[in-house]
Amino acid sequence: MSTDGLTVEVSHLTKRYGEITAVRDLSFTVEPGVITGFLGPNGAGKTTTMRMLTGLVSPTSGTATIGGKPYKRLARPSGTVGAMFDANAFHPGHTARDHLRVYAAMGGHPDSRVTELLHQLGLAEAADRRTRGFSTGMRQRLNLATALLGDPRVLLLDEPGNGLDPEGMAWLRGVLRGLAADGRTVLISSHVLSEVQQLVDDVVVIRRGELVAAGPWSRLAGPPAVLVTSPDAETLAATLATSHANAGTVLRVDTVGPGLLRVHGLDAPGVADLAAAHRLRVHELVTENTSLEQLFLDLTTGTLTNDRAATS
Template sequence: MNQPNYRIEVTGLTKRFGPVTAVDSLSFSVEPGVITGFLGPNGAGKTTTMRMILGLVTPTAGTATIGGKRYGELRRPSEIVGAVLDASAFHPNHSARDHLRIYRTMGGHPAGRVEELLDRLGLAHAAHRKTRTFSTGMKQRLSLATALLGDPQVLLLDEPSNGLDPEGIAWLRRFLRELADEGRTVLVSSHVLSEVQQIVDDIVMIRRGTLVAAGPLREMERFRPSTVLVRSPDAEALKKVLLRGTSDGVAAQSVETGHDGALRVQGLATAQIADLASAARLRVHELLTEDTSLEQLFFELTADSEGDAR
């Protein structure tokens, strides 16, 4: 690709629908060459935000730009931005090949692009079939092929893993990584957090239309202290030892006893726990580090008993 890099910049973005504020003073950026996960509970404002970035919804306030320009200011936008907001927007009686040919003609893209994408998206064997016969996974692939007709540098994908089986999710993970490695800017909204954790480089989390957290996934580790699972027949005595710690201040931040009698310890590494137990002549049968998952972080940061407005 010879296209320049395009950065998505959202600044003070706000959208109100009557008395409901769907997006509230939201600011974040999405960098080229990485996959950014756009996370939040259902109704948090993710789709509304993506539609504002694409010029499909007019903001009440704020701006959303791609490469420094609003979507409506882009020349030949389908060659810069590809989007999948609805993976079922196909004429049921069109074949996959006919569907892509129509959109290729509308966008003025090279004729060879259709066959190239059918092959790259693994749809060549089904190119003649009516889209109404397609599985959810095949529709997701066809939606991606449609978005890529203009060979865009920016991709916005709303819940692209919805309805995919494990094989399809693994394929999507590899495919999006290829796109990012090509230098494209990739924004993916999803609530399938276990999959997001395996694929994204950066994270933008929102709740009720406001920013909760943003940044590289690796930096989210500071929000996710590791927990060590400890099983011991001397659990109660060990709990006291871990909380008391050593004379030089090495002690657990917290020790909780689970319903199964196991201890969950924060603030100490496995080696430190083993040393403290040994010094106190207490038995330990198991030590296991449990990293807090992105899903746990998500629920911790977005928990709201009142729910989300939109």
């Protein structure tokens, strides 16, 4: 059954610790029904921002709201927002069931929710084991179960995939996709970019506490490039540049190695047709989609061209 989502909005958010500015004039929006990846290098300000969203850190200036309200003004915070920060925030002598019961009681959630989540998140067999013996992956599952106790409409998850094996990551993708499809608002930070690429719809990228880019991942990635292997690469590059200059279209050709070109702005059939028309040899054409890792590196090292650095 779908639920009404709530928009998360960060507006001109700044946090200073003495002379250090952890977050600087940061603004972005996270919409319901999609999974948004919150990305940036270590120390970029991701965790500080998420803690300001949950009232754990007070901003120096600006606002962080959920459904138009700061966290402290929500009527039932744990029933609105599920937050996941520290995978080690468990009493080592508690069992998984004990831990969830404590947090359920604190949030005013029924004990039946504990049993439901233990089964839903694959913890039923480990429910009565002490958390001191849990693997990192099991701790992540229990952390997520804790965040979901109030059946929240917003999820703020800091590195939820840490310690999960490939099967666990596939499971996590399924859980989060289901929550987003249900109309919930999901914001996750992660350093496992290959996994994030398979999961997120939108991305927010920050560097040194400032926004670098935000928007749909597919738009930021841009159109694919074409990798061309040709013994006539030099002539083909000149021909591509000339033909498209005459046509008034934007095309970029980079020489990436002997006999190897990367073409931006023309698809593989277009490259093949032009080469054939000029009797130039092509041995291989490979369509290259931009990876999230490459986009991230381009954005956070400042090498991305302006037409790709879009903001929402």
